[in-house]
Amino acid sequence: MPVDTNIVALESNRSLEISALVEQAQDYARHAKADNTRRAYHADWNDFDAWCGTHRFATLPASPETVALYLSHLANTHKCSTLQRRISAISQVHAAKGLESPTKTALVRAVWQGIRRAKGVAPECKEPAVTPIIRRMVAQLPDNLLGTRDRALLLVGFAGGFRRSELVGLNRSDVVFTVEGATITLRRSKTDQEGEGRKIGIPYGSYGYTCPVRSLQAWLNATKPPTPESDPLQAPLYNVKETPLFAGVNRHGHVSPKRLSGNAVASVVKRYAEKAGLDATKFAGHSLRAGLATAAAKAGVSERAIMAQTGHKSVQMVRRYIRDGELFQENAAAEVGL
Secondary structure, X not given: OOOOHHHHHXXXXXXXXXXXXXXXXXXXXXXXXXXXXXXXXXXXXXXXXXXHHHHOOOOOOOOHHHHHHHHHHHOOOOOHHHHHHHHHHHHHHHHHOOOOXXXXXXXXXXXXXXXXXXXXXXXXXXXXXXXXXXXXXXXXXXXXXXXXXXXXXXXXXXXXXXXXXXXXXXXXXXXXXXXXXXXXXXXXXXXXXXXXXXXXXXXXXXXXXXXXXXXXXXXXXXXXOOOOOOXXXXXXHOOHHHOEOOEEEOOOOOEEEEEOOHHHHHHHHHHHHHHOOXXXXXXXXXXXXXXXHHHHHHOOOOHHHHHHHHOOOOHHHHHHHHHHHOOOOOOHHHHOOO
């Protein structure tokens, strides 16, 4: 009996389609969490797996006793925030394998609660770069292309209340200049993983040397991407729509087509904090975001307005900065005649 080649072709096509859908579903599953989160979980699980291997404990499934011992081991050298992430990684891997997570047991919860009480859970916050500090940092900028970039980076990062990941994720096409200032479209952020996006207004500053809008215009004017006509060799390296807003600048004054990393933002903040005579270890990329929120709170700006600029979802988080900004406003000790 002859084989019906049409049916074979149909089954073959169906198989290819299903295979493609399987790959697509797996790709969507990988995008369920941010890249940084997935990398962190992967590293955390590898650490747990290595520790279990050293002590000959099973990892999948891991027993509650194993996890309790692992957390006790980490508590000697690591912060509570790191331990919390390790617990999440262990739980995520067990859930992915269809296994009950040992982190939900009474034993692990009791050990974790004891560690938190013993070590304390207050976050180690970096110093906010409030307005006077920003002015001191900007005063140290060199008069070259690197200085032009870093001025825009510091001032836009501060004025927009951006996270460092948000700042380096911006493209040139995300910026639109208006009469009132610059409108920056933030396509995705830590609290907007699905890419709903939002717009942030960056107003003109009162002084030229600390104006974020003029600083950004100067950087963009000095670093226009090459065109096929101006530089046929470099132009293919640039995607006009996705050209990063902030890119690397080498010692020869050449701009890289690659965007800066979050660590590079932290390095820039630390560099100019040190040049300004400050303790650089107390500052990081988050200092720009914290600085705006703290300075705005001190100036009497409302919670709603601060949250609209920074994109904070939690009022409690913003109130941390407000408390810092209001420490010396209506201070009881200031009114007792000391």
